Protein backbone atom coordinates (compact mmCIF):
# COMPACT_ATOMS: atom_id res chain seq x y z
CA UNK A 338 0.00 0.00 0.00
CA UNK A 339 1.61 3.27 -1.09
CA UNK A 340 0.64 6.47 0.67
CA UNK A 341 1.86 10.05 0.60
CA UNK A 342 -0.02 10.85 3.79
CA UNK A 343 2.05 11.51 6.84
CA UNK A 344 0.34 10.76 10.13
CA UNK A 345 -0.66 7.74 12.19
CA UNK A 346 -3.44 7.84 14.76
CA UNK A 347 -2.79 5.45 17.68
CA UNK A 348 -5.63 4.46 20.04
CA UNK A 349 -5.31 2.49 23.28
CA UNK A 350 -8.47 1.06 24.89
CA UNK A 351 -7.00 0.19 28.30
CA UNK A 352 -8.65 -1.24 31.40
CA UNK A 353 -8.81 2.03 33.30
CA UNK A 354 -7.95 4.62 30.68
CA UNK A 355 -8.41 5.60 27.07
CA UNK A 356 -5.50 7.16 25.18
CA UNK A 357 -5.14 8.66 21.73
CA UNK A 358 -1.98 9.98 20.10
CA UNK A 359 -0.69 11.20 16.76
CA UNK A 360 2.70 10.47 15.31
CA UNK A 361 4.36 11.19 11.98
CA UNK A 362 5.14 8.06 9.92
CA UNK A 363 8.44 6.57 11.13
CA UNK A 364 8.88 9.20 13.84
CA UNK A 365 9.74 8.51 17.48
CA UNK A 366 8.02 11.41 19.19
CA UNK A 367 4.34 12.30 19.56
CA UNK A 368 2.85 15.18 17.63
CA UNK A 369 -0.06 15.34 20.04
CA UNK A 370 -1.65 13.08 22.62
CA UNK A 371 -4.52 12.96 25.03
CA UNK A 372 -5.86 10.52 27.59
CA UNK A 373 -8.70 10.20 30.03
CA UNK A 374 -9.75 7.79 32.72
CA UNK A 375 -12.58 5.46 31.85
CA UNK A 376 -15.55 6.18 34.10
CA UNK A 377 -16.60 3.48 36.55
CA UNK A 378 -19.52 1.48 35.15
CA UNK A 379 -18.92 2.80 31.61
CA UNK A 380 -20.21 0.70 28.71
CA UNK A 381 -18.52 -0.02 25.38
CA UNK A 382 -20.77 2.63 23.85
CA UNK A 383 -19.64 5.33 26.36
CA UNK A 384 -15.99 4.41 25.90
CA UNK A 385 -16.25 4.57 22.14
CA UNK A 386 -17.96 7.97 22.25
CA UNK A 387 -15.22 9.40 24.49
CA UNK A 388 -12.46 7.88 22.35
CA UNK A 389 -13.90 9.23 19.10
CA UNK A 390 -14.29 12.73 20.52
CA UNK A 391 -10.71 12.66 21.76
CA UNK A 392 -9.36 11.32 18.46
CA UNK A 393 -11.24 13.82 16.28
CA UNK A 394 -10.13 16.68 18.54
CA UNK A 395 -6.48 15.59 18.17
CA UNK A 396 -6.70 15.20 14.40
CA UNK A 397 -8.45 18.54 13.88
CA UNK A 398 -6.37 20.62 16.32
CA UNK A 399 -3.08 19.44 14.83
CA UNK A 400 -4.25 19.50 11.18
CA UNK A 401 -3.13 15.88 10.79
CA UNK A 402 -3.06 14.18 7.40
CA UNK A 403 -4.04 10.67 8.48
CA UNK A 404 -2.60 7.63 6.70
CA UNK A 405 -3.82 4.87 9.05
CA UNK A 406 -5.18 4.05 12.50
CA UNK A 407 -3.49 1.54 14.83
CA UNK A 408 -5.45 0.21 17.80
CA UNK A 409 -4.55 -1.58 21.01
CA UNK A 410 -7.44 -3.24 22.84
CA UNK A 411 -7.56 -4.61 26.42
CA UNK A 412 -9.12 -7.97 25.64
CA UNK A 413 -9.05 -10.79 23.10
CA UNK A 414 -9.28 -9.73 19.45
CA UNK A 415 -9.91 -11.84 16.35
CA UNK A 416 -7.05 -10.38 14.34
CA UNK A 417 -7.99 -11.53 10.80
CA UNK A 418 -11.38 -9.79 10.97
CA UNK A 419 -10.52 -7.01 13.43
CA UNK A 420 -13.45 -8.03 15.65
CA UNK A 421 -13.33 -7.60 19.42
CA UNK A 422 -14.22 -10.84 21.20
CA UNK A 423 -14.80 -9.16 24.58
CA UNK A 424 -13.29 -6.68 27.02
CA UNK A 425 -11.86 -7.84 30.35
CA UNK A 426 -13.03 -4.60 31.94
CA UNK A 427 -15.99 -3.03 30.13
CA UNK A 428 -19.30 -4.73 29.18
CA UNK A 429 -20.76 -4.51 25.67
CA UNK A 430 -17.64 -5.07 23.54
CA UNK A 431 -18.64 -8.58 22.47
CA UNK A 432 -18.34 -9.06 18.68
CA UNK A 433 -17.83 -5.36 17.86
CA UNK A 434 -16.10 -4.88 14.45
CA UNK A 435 -13.79 -2.19 15.85
CA UNK A 436 -11.25 -2.21 13.01
CA UNK A 437 -13.87 -1.63 10.32
CA UNK A 438 -15.77 0.95 12.38
CA UNK A 439 -12.64 3.05 12.86
CA UNK A 440 -11.53 2.63 9.22
CA UNK A 441 -14.91 4.00 8.18
CA UNK A 442 -14.90 6.77 10.79
CA UNK A 443 -11.52 8.14 9.66
CA UNK A 444 -11.58 7.04 6.02
CA UNK A 445 -8.18 5.28 6.24
CA UNK A 446 -7.02 1.68 6.80
CA UNK A 447 -7.02 0.44 10.41
CA UNK A 448 -5.49 -2.46 12.34
CA UNK A 449 -6.34 -3.80 15.82
CA UNK A 450 -4.87 -6.39 18.17
CA UNK A 451 -4.90 -7.21 21.90
CA UNK A 452 -2.83 -5.00 24.20
CA UNK A 453 -0.17 -7.62 25.06
CA UNK A 454 0.67 -8.23 21.39
CA UNK A 455 0.57 -4.53 20.59
CA UNK A 456 2.77 -3.60 23.58
CA UNK A 457 5.20 -6.35 22.53
CA UNK A 458 5.38 -4.83 19.06
CA UNK A 459 5.88 -1.37 20.57
CA UNK A 460 8.85 -2.52 22.65
CA UNK A 461 10.26 -4.35 19.64
CA UNK A 462 9.95 -1.40 17.27
CA UNK A 463 10.93 1.50 19.54
CA UNK A 464 11.80 0.15 23.01
CA UNK A 465 13.93 -2.48 24.78
CA UNK A 466 13.39 -5.12 22.11
CA UNK A 467 14.82 -3.12 19.21
CA UNK A 468 16.99 -4.98 16.70
CA UNK A 469 16.21 -8.41 18.17
CA UNK A 470 15.30 -11.21 15.78
CA UNK A 471 13.08 -12.91 18.35
CA UNK A 472 11.60 -11.38 21.45
CA UNK A 473 9.22 -12.34 24.25
CA UNK A 474 7.49 -9.43 25.96
CA UNK A 475 6.02 -10.09 29.38
CA UNK A 476 4.07 -7.71 31.58
CA UNK A 477 3.52 -8.34 35.29
CA UNK A 478 0.96 -6.08 36.94
CA UNK A 479 -2.62 -6.89 38.04
CA UNK A 480 -2.33 -9.88 35.69
CA UNK A 481 0.48 -11.43 33.66
CA UNK A 482 0.41 -11.16 29.88
CA UNK A 483 2.85 -11.65 27.07
CA UNK A 484 3.46 -11.46 23.36
CA UNK A 485 5.98 -12.77 20.84
CA UNK A 486 7.67 -10.84 18.04
CA UNK A 487 9.43 -13.35 15.79
CA UNK A 488 11.26 -12.29 12.65
CA UNK A 489 9.79 -8.78 12.87
CA UNK A 490 6.19 -10.06 13.06
CA UNK A 491 3.79 -10.51 15.94
CA UNK A 492 3.39 -14.28 16.34
CA UNK A 493 -0.30 -14.83 17.15
CA UNK A 494 -0.72 -18.61 17.03
CA UNK A 495 -3.71 -20.55 15.69
CA UNK A 496 -6.28 -18.89 17.96
CA UNK A 497 -4.60 -15.49 18.35
CA UNK A 498 -3.69 -16.49 21.90
CA UNK A 499 0.09 -17.00 21.66
CA UNK A 500 2.17 -15.53 24.48
CA UNK A 501 -0.17 -16.38 27.36
CA UNK A 502 2.77 -17.04 29.67
CA UNK A 503 0.65 -16.03 32.69
CA UNK A 504 -1.24 -19.30 32.36
CA UNK A 505 1.70 -21.67 32.28
CA UNK A 506 1.63 -23.85 35.40
CA UNK A 507 4.60 -23.11 37.66
CA UNK A 508 3.20 -24.52 40.92
CA UNK A 509 0.89 -27.51 40.30
CA UNK A 510 -1.99 -27.49 42.80
CA UNK A 511 -1.08 -23.95 43.87
CA UNK A 512 -3.15 -20.76 44.00
CA UNK A 513 -6.41 -20.60 42.03
CA UNK A 514 -6.16 -18.53 38.85
CA UNK A 515 -8.70 -16.29 37.08
CA UNK A 516 -8.75 -18.94 34.31
CA UNK A 517 -9.99 -21.59 36.79
CA UNK A 518 -6.74 -23.64 36.92
CA UNK A 519 -4.42 -23.89 39.91
CA UNK A 520 -0.80 -22.78 40.06
CA UNK A 521 -0.67 -20.58 36.97
CA UNK A 522 2.18 -18.06 36.95
CA UNK A 523 -0.38 -15.24 37.09
CA UNK A 524 -2.00 -16.71 40.23
CA UNK A 525 1.41 -16.93 41.96
CA UNK A 526 3.26 -13.79 40.85
CA UNK A 527 0.98 -10.96 39.69
CA UNK A 528 0.72 -7.91 41.97
CA UNK A 529 -2.53 -8.91 43.74
CA UNK A 530 -1.17 -12.46 44.24
CA UNK A 531 1.93 -11.16 46.04
CA UNK A 532 -0.23 -8.87 48.20
CA UNK A 533 -2.59 -11.75 48.99
CA UNK A 534 0.33 -13.86 50.26
CA UNK A 535 1.42 -11.02 52.53
CA UNK A 536 -2.12 -10.76 53.91
CA UNK A 537 -2.26 -14.53 54.55
CA UNK A 538 1.05 -14.51 56.41
CA UNK A 539 0.16 -11.45 58.50
CA UNK A 540 -3.24 -12.92 59.37
CA UNK A 541 -1.45 -16.00 60.77
CA UNK A 542 1.44 -14.05 62.24
CA UNK A 543 0.60 -10.39 62.92
CA UNK A 544 4.20 -9.65 63.98
CA UNK A 545 5.78 -10.95 60.76
CA UNK A 546 6.32 -7.49 59.27
CA UNK A 547 5.82 -4.27 61.27
CA UNK A 548 7.19 -2.28 58.26
CA UNK A 549 4.52 -3.58 55.89
CA UNK A 550 1.76 -3.05 58.42
CA UNK A 551 2.89 0.51 58.94
CA UNK A 552 2.86 1.18 55.18
CA UNK A 553 -0.70 -0.15 55.00
CA UNK A 554 -1.70 1.98 58.02
CA UNK A 555 -2.30 -1.10 60.16
CA UNK A 556 -4.65 -2.88 57.73
CA UNK A 557 -2.99 -5.95 56.16
CA UNK A 558 -5.81 -6.06 53.57
CA UNK A 559 -4.53 -2.70 52.27
CA UNK A 560 -1.04 -4.03 51.44
CA UNK A 561 -0.05 -3.73 47.76
CA UNK A 562 2.79 -5.24 45.74
CA UNK A 563 4.31 -1.75 45.48
CA UNK A 564 4.44 -1.51 49.31
CA UNK A 565 6.11 -4.93 49.44
CA UNK A 566 8.73 -3.76 46.91
CA UNK A 567 9.40 -0.65 49.01
CA UNK A 568 9.65 -2.68 52.23
CA UNK A 569 12.07 -5.11 50.57
CA UNK A 570 14.35 -2.15 49.75
CA UNK A 571 14.24 -1.40 53.49
CA UNK A 572 15.38 -4.97 54.21
CA UNK A 573 12.03 -6.23 55.45
CA UNK A 574 12.45 -10.00 55.72
CA UNK A 575 8.89 -11.01 54.82
CA UNK A 576 8.83 -8.71 51.77
CA UNK A 577 12.15 -10.08 50.53
CA UNK A 578 10.85 -13.62 50.95
CA UNK A 579 7.61 -12.84 49.06
CA UNK A 580 9.45 -11.14 46.18
CA UNK A 581 11.95 -14.00 45.94
CA UNK A 582 9.10 -16.50 45.73
CA UNK A 583 7.22 -14.49 43.08
CA UNK A 584 10.39 -13.91 41.06
CA UNK A 585 11.39 -17.56 41.17
CA UNK A 586 8.01 -18.52 39.68
CA UNK A 587 8.50 -15.86 36.98
CA UNK A 588 11.93 -17.37 36.29
CA UNK A 589 10.40 -20.86 35.96
CA UNK A 590 7.78 -19.59 33.51
CA UNK A 591 10.35 -17.67 31.49
CA UNK A 592 12.67 -20.67 31.37
CA UNK A 593 9.89 -22.83 29.87
CA UNK A 594 9.34 -20.21 27.18
CA UNK A 595 13.08 -19.86 26.52
CA UNK A 596 13.62 -23.63 26.31
CA UNK A 597 10.81 -23.86 23.74
CA UNK A 598 11.58 -20.90 21.46
CA UNK A 599 15.13 -19.78 22.39
CA UNK A 600 14.38 -16.05 21.93
CA UNK A 601 17.20 -13.56 21.56
CA UNK A 602 15.64 -11.17 24.06
CA UNK A 603 13.09 -11.01 26.87
CA UNK A 604 11.51 -7.64 27.73
CA UNK A 605 9.83 -7.37 31.11
CA UNK A 606 7.30 -4.63 31.87
CA UNK A 607 4.43 -3.85 34.26
CA UNK A 608 4.44 -2.46 37.81
CA UNK A 609 5.74 -5.63 39.50
CA UNK A 610 8.79 -5.67 37.19
CA UNK A 611 9.89 -2.49 38.99
CA UNK A 612 10.16 -4.33 42.32
CA UNK A 613 13.91 -3.77 42.64
CA UNK A 614 17.13 -5.72 42.93
CA UNK A 615 15.94 -8.75 44.91
CA UNK A 616 13.20 -9.43 42.37
CA UNK A 617 15.48 -9.07 39.31
CA UNK A 618 18.38 -11.03 40.77
CA UNK A 619 16.14 -13.96 41.76
CA UNK A 620 14.34 -14.10 38.42
CA UNK A 621 17.61 -13.94 36.50
CA UNK A 622 19.14 -16.72 38.63
CA UNK A 623 16.06 -18.95 38.42
CA UNK A 624 15.75 -18.48 34.67
CA UNK A 625 19.41 -19.30 34.15
CA UNK A 626 19.13 -22.35 36.39
CA UNK A 627 16.24 -23.85 34.40
CA UNK A 628 17.32 -23.10 30.81
CA UNK A 629 19.73 -25.33 28.91
CA UNK A 630 23.36 -24.30 29.32
CA UNK A 631 23.75 -23.55 25.61
CA UNK A 632 21.10 -20.82 25.83
CA UNK A 633 21.25 -17.19 26.93
CA UNK A 634 18.64 -15.29 28.92
CA UNK A 635 18.95 -11.65 27.87
CA UNK A 636 16.24 -10.17 30.12
CA UNK A 637 15.79 -6.39 29.98
CA UNK A 638 13.37 -3.94 31.61
CA UNK A 639 10.72 -2.51 29.27
CA UNK A 640 11.62 0.97 28.00
CA UNK A 641 8.29 2.48 26.99
CA UNK A 642 6.22 2.06 30.18
CA UNK A 643 2.51 2.81 29.73
CA UNK A 644 3.16 4.06 26.19
CA UNK A 645 4.11 0.62 24.85
CA UNK A 646 0.59 -0.11 23.45
CA UNK A 647 0.40 3.30 21.73
CA UNK A 648 3.83 2.87 20.11
CA UNK A 649 2.90 -0.67 19.12
CA UNK A 650 -0.29 0.64 17.52
CA UNK A 651 1.82 3.09 15.49
CA UNK A 652 4.22 0.31 14.44
CA UNK A 653 1.33 -1.99 13.39
CA UNK A 654 -0.21 0.81 11.30
CA UNK A 655 3.16 1.52 9.68
CA UNK A 656 3.51 -2.15 8.86
CA UNK A 657 0.04 -2.19 7.34
CA UNK A 658 0.97 0.77 5.12
CA UNK A 659 4.24 -0.79 4.02
CA UNK A 660 2.62 -4.05 2.88
Ligand SMILES: [Zn+2]
Nearest residue numbers: 504514516521
Ligand atom coordinates in the same frame (compact mmCIF):
# COMPACT_ATOMS: atom_id res chain seq x y z
ZN1 LIG B 1 -4.49 -19.26 34.64
